[in-house]
Amino acid sequence: GAGVSQSPSNKVTEKGKDVELRCDPISGHTALYWYRQSLGQGLEFLIYFQGNSAPDKSGLPSDRFSAERTGGSVSTLTIQRTQQEDSAVYLCASSLDWGGGNSPLHFGNGTRLTVT
Amino acid sequence: AQSVAQPEDQVNVAEGNPLTVKCTYSVSGNPYLFWYVQYPNRGLQFLLKYITGDNLVKGSYGFEAEFNKSQTSFHLKKPSALVSDSALYFCAVRLADSWGKFQFGAGTQVVVTP
Numbered sequence: 167g168a169g170v171s172q173s174p175s176n177k178v179t180e181k182g183k184d185v186e187l188r189c190d191p192i193s194g195h196t197a198l199y200w201y202r203q204s205l206g207q208g209l210e211f212l213i214y215f216q217g218n219s220a221p222d223k224s225g226l227p228s229d230r231f232s233a234e235r236t237g238g239s240v241s242t243l244t245i246q247r248t249q250q251e252d253s254a255v256y257l258c259a260s261s262l263d264w265g266g267g268n269s270p271l272h273f274g275n276g277t278r279l280t281v282t
Numbered sequence: 283a284q285s286v287a288q289p290e291d292q293v294n295v296a297e298g299n300p301l302t303v304k305c306t307y308s309v310s311g312n313p314y315l316f317w318y319v320q321y322p323n324r325g326l327q328f329l330l331k332y333i334t335g336d337n338l339v340k341g342s343y344g345f346e347a348e349f350n351k352s353q354t355s356f357h358l359k360k361p362s363a364l365v366s367d368s369a370l371y372f373c374a375v376r377l378a379d380s381w382g383k384f385q386f387g388a389g390t391q392v393v394v395t396p
Contacts, residue, residue, distance in 0.1 A: 170325070199384070208388040209326075209372065222383055257325055268333055270316055271374075271384060273325030 168192070170274035172258050178280045179248055187243040187277045191260030198241050199259040199271060200233060209257065215241060248281045255279070284309040286375045288387035295394055301363040303390045305356045305373030314376035315356040316384070317347055319369050326372060332356060343367070363394045 171190040179185050191198050200212040211225040215235045226232070230248075235241040245252055255278050259271035286307045295301050307313055314333055318326040330341025337349045347358045356373060373387040 201386075209386040211383055211385075214383065225383075259325075268314070268331075270328040270331055271318075271326070272328065273318075275323070275325045 172274035189258030195260035204254045292391040301360040303358040316374040
């Protein structure tokens with residue numbers, strides 16, 4: 167069975183451009199998460215979805231960041247007017263549930279974003 | 283505030299020796315605790331979890347972890363380390379007031395030397 171798939175694996179963009187990062191979760195997983203991992207740092211929570219709704223958007227760094235999920239499956243994280251401090255690895259994860267608390271997260275390999 | 287801490291940035295151990303990676307937590311209510319491992323240029327892989335029951339939980343690749351409620355700790359252990367265990371290890375807690383948000387520690391780099 168396929169795991170969590172993220173695309174692109176690497177993205178280099180110029181400052182000020184918009185980028186879209188895609189995540190395809192494991193089939194049947196209702197919860198989907200976005201994290202950001204900067205060089206030498208831990209994981210920073212961005213947002214999570216239960217189905218298509220996002221109960222917690224508190225981690226989004228600014229209004230340049232947005233995310234959506236459609237059909238309870240694929241999610242897109244969009245960063246507008248990218249800045250150099252946006253350079254990081256963006257990790258997506260999915261889990262079978264969210265309310266029960268038992269299910270671990272399953273991570274994709276991430277998208278490495280470099281803003282020049 | 284709820285949090286999880288990994289006090290060591292790096293742990294160095296010789297192959298064949300016991301490996302311990304420390305994790306302490308501060309949460310309200312009963313915590314759900316997890317360990318993940320990250321190899322270079324890869325996402326995180328789930329190792330093991332504590333939800334309830336026995337304080338000693340066993341996971342993948344020969345790892346185990348002991349939940350200690352009085353010390354609010356969840357240390358990861360392996361009796362005999364391998365060079366291939368060299369990786370970045372993350373402890374995580376699922377927060378009682380926000381089920382969707384896993385709080386991760388800063389990570390501990392494990393270096394196993396031959």
